[in-house]
Amino acid sequence: xxxxxxxxxxxxxxxxxxxxxxxxxxxxxxxxxxxxxxxxxxxxxxxxxxxxxxxxxxxxxxxxxxxxxxxxxxxxxxxxxxxxxxxxxxxxxxxxxxxxxxxxxxxxxxxxxxxxxxxxxxxxxxxxxxxxxxxxxxxxxxxxxxxxxxxxxxxxxxxxxxxxxxxxxxxxxxxxxxxxxxxxxxxxxxxxxxxxxxxxxxxxxxxxxxxxxxxxxxxxxxxxxxxxxxxxxxxxxxxxxxxxxxxxxxxxxxxxx
Amino acid sequence: xxxxxxxxxxxxxxxxxxxxxxxxxxxxxxxxxxxxxxxxxxxxxxxxxxxxxxxxxxxxxxxxxxxxxxxxxxxxxxxxxxxxxxxxxxxxxxxxxxxxxxxxxxxxxxxxxxxxxxxxxxxxx
Numbered sequence: 001x002x003x004x005x006x007x008x009x010x011x012x013x014x015x016x017x018x019x020x021x022x023x024x025x026x027x028x029x030x031x032x033x034x035x036x037x038x039x040x041x042x043x044x045x046x047x048x049x050x051x052x053x054x055x056x057x058x059x060x061x062x063x064x065x066x067x068x069x070x071x072x073x074x075x076x077x078x079x080x081x082x083x084x085x086x087x088x089x090x091x092x093x094x095x096x097x098x099x100x101x102x103x104x105x106x107x108x109x110x111x112x113x114x115x116x117x118x119x120x121x122x123x124x125x126x127x128x129x130x131x132x133x134x135x136x137x138x139x140x141x142x143x144x145x146x147x148x149x150x151x152x153x154x155x156x157x158x159x160x161x162x163x164x165x166x167x168x169x170x171x172x173x174x175x176x177x178x179x180x181x182x183x184x185x186x187x188x189x190x191x192x193x194x195x196x197x198x199x200x201x202x203x204x205x206x207x208x209x210x211x212x213x214x215x216x217x218x219x220x221x222x223x224x225x226x227x228x229x230x231x232x233x234x235x236x237x238x239x240x241x242x243x244x245x246x247x248x249x250x251x252x253x254x255x256x257x
Numbered sequence: 258x259x260x261x262x263x264x265x266x267x268x269x270x271x272x273x274x275x276x277x278x279x280x281x282x283x284x285x286x287x288x289x290x291x292x293x294x295x296x297x298x299x300x301x302x303x304x305x306x307x308x309x310x311x312x313x314x315x316x317x318x319x320x321x322x323x324x325x326x327x328x329x330x331x332x333x334x335x336x337x338x339x340x341x342x343x344x345x346x347x348x349x350x351x352x353x354x355x356x357x358x359x360x361x362x363x364x365x366x367x368x369x370x371x372x373x374x375x376x377x378x379x380x381x382x
Contacts, residue, residue, distance in 0.1 A: 183376030
């Protein structure tokens, strides 16, 4: 009963900050503020929204790791120290990494392009297909997540992922981040900063960091909204999905590769 | 005569135990220490309901949060920790799963394992 009476108010409240934060600064240019004080989500996510990303590899600068560093900071990888007695070389390969930079070289022309690679948030995720417990799942708004309450750590998803996007936590974790809980024996990967999205923000940590560096190589937003920055950019520039031959329809697009 | 006296003594001890045990079991962990909860008027539900059903509430909420993204709630584990973590002399939060603290105190008493904190933070953010 109380739930019912509160819904109208909650609906009103959850829309309020968004409406207040959207301002038209010039014809056709809409500024959407990412207020951290927006209300946390009170309604279930729906498929009306599909979060996605466009990465412009031409703008991705050499020797820049701003997106990787920002992701590490946002999701507590920077406070995740090497377990006692672990081999340093193994640790470097096995520590959790949600986003990494990849260099591709065209053998014919010798052209090298650099791009950030992370979970591609597929429409038909192979990780979800192979998961024996249903822990890997695709949320209604297109974010592919691991429910670590049901993950048994079998790592089938890591083998199934064509993008090598997932990490496994091998040892006990000393400091646990509040926004990205982490523990021994579970798989994890990029969440499109889902805690931000659920709290009314519309940017990811990597996107913000890239913009702060002045590169603006990452555009994030709602693929289903024709007015969103990412949808407009996708319409304007040629782009492709990595391994589109697999027909997974990833939510991350790349241009300039 | 001797036998009946023994029986009555035993009965008296039993009655005493029956009174004393619930009193120990009903120890009010919330009122000890200096957490926010000691100053709060009430928890998110009446205390008897919290004692019996807090795990159901947290488990239900975790599914809603992970799968549906609902984070506006009274029943989050984050909320429990925010309210029930005590502060030590140095002004730092004491983990809720440290010996004698709110979560572990009761869980140790009833010998129920506590798995939340192998992944979740034990002090407020």
